[in-house]
Amino acid sequence: MKEEKENENILEEVTSSEYKYGFVTDIETETAPMGLTEDTVKFISKKKNEPEWLLEYRLKAYRYWLTIEEPDWALLNHPPINYQDIIYYAAPKQKEVKESLDEVDPELLDTFNKLGISLDEQKMLTGVAVDAVIDSVSVKTTFQDTLAKHGIIFCSFSEAVQNHPELVKKYLGTVVPHTDNFFAALNSAVFSDGSFCYIPKGVRCPIELSTYFRINAANTGQFERTLLVADEGSYVSYLEGCTAPQRDENQLHAAIVEIITFDDAEVKYSTVQNWYPGDKNGVGGIYNFVTKRGLCKGKNSKISWTQVETGSAITWKYPSCTLLGDNSIGEFYSVAVTNNMQQADTGTKMIHIGKNTKSTIISKGISAGKSNNSYRGLVRVSKKADNARNFSQCDSLLLGDKCGAHTFPYIKNNNRSSVVEHEATTSKISEDQLFYCQQRGIDTEKSIGLIVNGYAKEVLNKLPMEFAVEAQKLLAITLEGSVG
Amino acid sequence: MLLNIKDLHVSIHGKEILKGFNLSVNYGEVHAIMGPNGTGKSTLAAAITGREGYEITSGEIIYKGKNIIDLAPDVRANEGIFLSFQYPVEIPGVSITNFMRTALNAKREFMGEAPIPAGEFLKRMEEKKKLVDIQSKLTNRSVNEGFSGGEKKKNEIFQMAMLEPTFAVLDETDSGLDIDALKVVANGVNALRSEDNAFVVITHYQRLLDYIVPDFVHVMYDGRIVKSGGKGLALELEEKGYDWIKDYDVNR
Numbered sequence: 165m166k167e168e169k170e171n172e173n174i175l176e177e178v179t180s181s182e183y184k185y186g187f188v189t190d191i192e193t194e195t196a197p198m199g200l201t202e203d204t205v206k207f208i209s210k211k212k213n214e215p216e217w218l219l220e221y222r223l224k225a226y227r228y229w230l231t232i233e234e235p236d237w238a239l240l241n242h243p244p245i246n247y248q249d250i251i252y253y254a255a256p257k258q259k260e261v262k263e264s265l266d267e268v269d270p271e272l273l274d275t276f277n278k279l280g281i282s283l284d285e286q287k288m289l290t291g292v293a294v295d296a297v298i299d300s301v302s303v304k305t306t307f308q309d310t311l312a313k314h315g316i317i318f319c320s321f322s323e324a325v326q327n328h329p330e331l332v333k334k335y336l337g338t339v340v341p342h343t344d345n346f347f348a349a350l351n352s353a354v355f356s357d358g359s360f361c362y363i364p365k366g367v368r369c370p371i372e373l374s375t376y377f378r379i380n381a382a383n384t385g386q387f388e389r390t391l392l393v394a395d396e397g398s399y400v401s402y403l404e405g406c407t408a409p410q411r412d413e414n415q416l417h418a419a420i421v422e423i424i425t426f427d428d429a430e431v432k433y434s435t436v437q438n439w440y441p442g443d444k445n446g447v448g449g450i451y452n453f454v455t456k457r458g459l460c461k462g463k464n465s466k467i468s469w470t471q472v473e474t475g476s477a478i479t480w481k482y483p484s485c486t487l488l489g490d491n492s493i494g495e496f497y498s499v500a501v502t503n504n505m506q507q508a509d510t511g512t513k514m515i516h517i518g519k520n521t522k523s524t525i526i527s528k529g530i531s532a533g534k535s536n537n538s539y540r541g542l543v544r545v546s547k548k549a550d551n552a553r554n555f556s557q558c559d560s561l562l563l564g565d566k567c568g569a570h571t572f573p574y575i576k577n578n579n580r581s582s583v584v585e586h587e588a589t590t591s592k593i594s595e596d597q598l599f600y601c602q603q604r605g606i607d608t609e610k611s612i613g614l615i616v617n618g619y620a621k622e623v624l625n626k627l628p629m630e631f632a633v634e635a636q637k638l639l640a641i642t643l644e645g646s647v648g
Numbered sequence: 649m650l651l652n653i654k655d656l657h658v659s660i661h662g663k664e665i666l667k668g669f670n671l672s673v674n675y676g677e678v679h680a681i682m683g684p685n686g687t688g689k690s691t692l693a694a695a696i697t698g699r700e701g702y703e704i705t706s707g708e709i710i711y712k713g714k715n716i717i718d719l720a721p722d723v724r725a726n727e728g729i730f731l732s733f734q735y736p737v738e739i740p741g742v743s744i745t746n747f748m749r750t751a752l753n754a755k756r757e758f759m760g761e762a763p764i765p766a767g768e769f770l771k772r773m774e775e776k777k778k779l780v781d782i783q784s785k786l787t788n789r790s791v792n793e794g795f796s797g798g799e800k801k802k803n804e805i806f807q808m809a810m811l812e813p814t815f816a817v818l819d820e821t822d823s824g825l826d827i828d829a830l831k832v833v834a835n836g837v838n839a840l841r842s843e844d845n846a847f848v849v850i851t852h853y854q855r856l857l858d859y860i861v862p863d864f865v866h867v868m869y870d871g872r873i874v875k876s877g878g879k880g881l882a883l884e885l886e887e888k889g890y891d892w893i894k895d896y897d898v899n900r
C-alpha cells in the first residue's frame with residue numbers, strides 16, 4: 165500500500181514538474197509554453213506591457229484559482245479538462261489568406277448561403293482576400309470617427325489598459341470579482357483580450373456597437389474579457405458574436421463580461437453564440453464557460469440581456485443582473501437550442517437589492533437529438549428590496565424523445581412586499597402541427613424551423629432587426645436533420 | 649379524371665378503418681360525402697393527404713394519372729391537394745401572413761419559380777381576405793391561436809383561396825358555423841369552383857349543400873361508400889337518418 169502511494173507521488177511529481185524545466189522566459193517568443201503557472205501569468209502580462217497593478221490583479225486571481233475546484237453542479241457531462249494541457253497565450257495569428265472562396269470548406273459556404281450572408285462578408289469571415297469592393301478598414305474608421313464625436317470609447321481591452329488605465333482600474337472586477345467562480349478566477353488570471361466600452365454621461369450611442377467594427381478585433385482568444393460602462397443617462401445597444409459558424413482550435417472558452425449602468429442609463433446586450441458544437445457524436449466541440457453580469461448601480465437604470473445560443477458542445481452561462489439602484493430593471497431573454505450531443509446549462513440570476521426593482525426572465529429552451537438543455541435561474545429579493553417584482557417564464561420544447569429538458573428555478577424572497585412569479589411549460593412539437601404545415605406544402609425541416617421560430621418569437625423580437633432575421637435562419641439550420 | 653381511388657384499404661395501429669373505398673372525381677365536380685360518426689371520413693382525408701400513421705395496406709390513389717401513395721405530404725400539397733382540417737391546429741408565434749408566405753413560396757420553389765414579390769403577395773392577401781370576409785386583425789395573429797371555432801374554419805377557406813388547389817377536401821368545414829359564416833364559407837368555395845379543380849365536401853348537414861350544390865352525394869358507412877346519388881340523397885338522409893343505409897349495406 166505504502167509503496168503504491170509513493171509510486172503515485174513520484175509519478176505526479178514527474179508529470180507536473182515538466183514545465184518547471186521547460187519554461188522559456190524569453191519574451192520574444194510569441195507563444196507561452198503549455199500549462200499554467202505564475203510564470204505564465206507574468207509572461208502574459210509582460211507581453212501586453214501591462215502596469216504593475218494589473219499583473220497583481222492577475223496573480224491574485226491565479227492564486228485564488230489554485231485553491232478552488234471546478235464546479236460540478238451543472239447538468240453537464242464532459243471528460244475532465246486538463247488545465248496544464250492548454251496554451252494560455254498565443255500572439256494573434258495572421259489568418260492564412262486564401263485566393264478565392266473555392267478553397268473554403270463547401271459545407272461552411274452552404275451554411276453561409278442559407279444564412280444569406282453576402283459574398284464579401286463570406287470572404288471576410290473565411291479569410292479570403294477581399295478586393296476593392298468594401299474597404300473594411302475605412303468603414304471601421306468612419307465608425308470610430310462617429311463614436312469619437314460623441315466621446316464614446318470603444319476599443320480592445322489591451323488598448324484600454326494602455327490608453328485609459330484609470331477607467332479600467334476603477335471598474336475591472338467590480339461586477340465579476342476574481343473570486344466569483346472557478347472560471348472567472350481563471351479568466352481574471354489569463355485573459356487575453358476583449359472589448360472595452362465607455363459611454364459618457366447623457367450620450368445615446370447612435371449606432372449598434374458590434375465587435376465587428378472594432379479595429380484590431382482579430383483573434384481575441386479563448387479567455388475574452390469585456391467591460392462596458394454606461395455613465396448617467398446614457399444608452400447603448402451592444403452586439404456580441406455573429407450567426408456565422410465559428411470554428412476555433414481552442415476547446416476551452418471562459419469569457420467574462422461586466423456591465424455597469426449608472427443613474428438612468430440603459431444597456432442592451434445581445435449575443436448570438438454559434439461556436440462549433442462538434443460532430444454528430446459531440447467530438448471536437450467547444451466548451452463555453454462564460455460569466456456575464458451586469459450591475460444596475462444607479463437608480464432607474466436598466467440592463468437587458470438577449471441571447472441566442474445555438475453552438476458549442478457545452479454551454480455554461482448565466483447572464484445576471486444585480487439590481488442595486490432603486491427602480492432599476494433587469495431583463496433576460498434567451499433562446500437556447502441543443503441538437504445531437506450538445507449540452508447547455510444556462511439561465512440567469514436576478515438579485516434585487518434596491519426598492520421597486522423589476523426583473524423579467526423569458527427563457528425558451530429547444531432540445532433535439534440526444535441533447536440536454538437546462539434552465540437554471542435564481543431570483544433573490546433582499547430584505548430592503550421593497551415592492552420588487554419578478555416575472556419568469558421558462559418554456560422547454562422537445563423534438564423527439566431522446567433529448568432532455570430541465571428547469572431549475574431557485575427563488576429566495578426575503579421581502580414581504582415583493583412579488584415573484586414563475587411559470588414553466590414543457591411541450592413537444594406535435595405531430596399535428598407538423599402535418600398541418602406539411603399539408604400546406606412546407607417540407608419537414610422548414611416546418612420545424614417555422615414552428616420553432618414561432619415558439620421563440622418573444623425572444624427573437626428583442627434582437628436588433630438584422631440580427632433577428634439571421635437568428636431565425638440560424639435556428640432552422642441548427643435543427644436540420646433533427647427529425648427524420 | 650382528376651382523382652381515382654381504387655379499392656383503398658387503410659389501417660390505423662393495425663385496425664382496418666377503410667375497407668375497400670372507391671371514388672372517382674372529375675375536373676369541375678363537387679362531391680359530398682356524408683355518413684355517421686366514426687365511419688372513416690376523416691381517415692379518407694388523411695390517406696389522401698399522406699398523413700403518417702395511416703397505413704395503406706392495399707389499393708391505389710391515382711391523382712392526375714399518378715399513384716401518389718408514396719409521396720410525402722408536402723409534395724402532395726404542392727401538387728395541388730388541399731385539406732381544410734376538421735380540427736385546425738394552433739401554431740403559436742407564427743402569423744397567418746408569415747405562414748401563407750412560407751407556404752406560397754414553398755409551392756413556387758417546388759414549381760421552379762422565384763419567391764413571390766412582397767407587393768403581389770399583399771395584394772393577393774387583401775383580395776382573398778375579402779373573399780372570406782376576414783379582417784387583418786385576424787391575419788396578423790398567430791395561426792389559429794385563440795381563434796373561435798368559426799374563425800378557424802374561415803381561416804381554412806382563406807388558406808385554400810390563397811393556395812388555389814386543384815383538389816380540395818373540406819372536412820366538416822361547416823360544423824360550428826353560424827348561418828352567416830356558413831354562407832361566407834360557401835361563397836368562398838363557389839368563387840373558387842372552376843373547370844380546373846374539384847372538391848370533396850365532408851359534412852353531416854344537408855344545409856351546407858344548399859349553398860355548395862354538389863354534383864354527387866355519397867354515403868359512407870363502415871369504411872366504404874354504400875350509396876351514391878344526386879343532391880336528393882342528402883335530403884333523404886336528413887329525413888330518414890342513417891338506419892336505412894345500414895340496412896342497405898347489410899342487404900347488399
Ligand SMILES: Nc1ncnc2c1ncn2[C@@H]1O[C@H](COP(=O)(O)OP(=O)(O)OP(=O)(O)O)[C@@H](O)[C@H]1O
Nearest residue numbers: 660661665683684685686687688689690691692734
Ligand atoms: N389516430 C387514430 N388512432 C386510433 N384510432 C383512430 C385514429 N384516427 C381515427 N381512428 C378511428 O378510426 C375510425 C374512423 O375515424 P374518422 O375520424 O375517420 O371518422 P369520421 O367518419 O371522420 O367521424 P366524424 O364524423 O366523427 O368526424 C374511428 O373509430 C376512430 O376512432
Ligand SMILES: [Mg+2]
Nearest residue numbers: 689690691734
Ligand atoms: Mg371526421
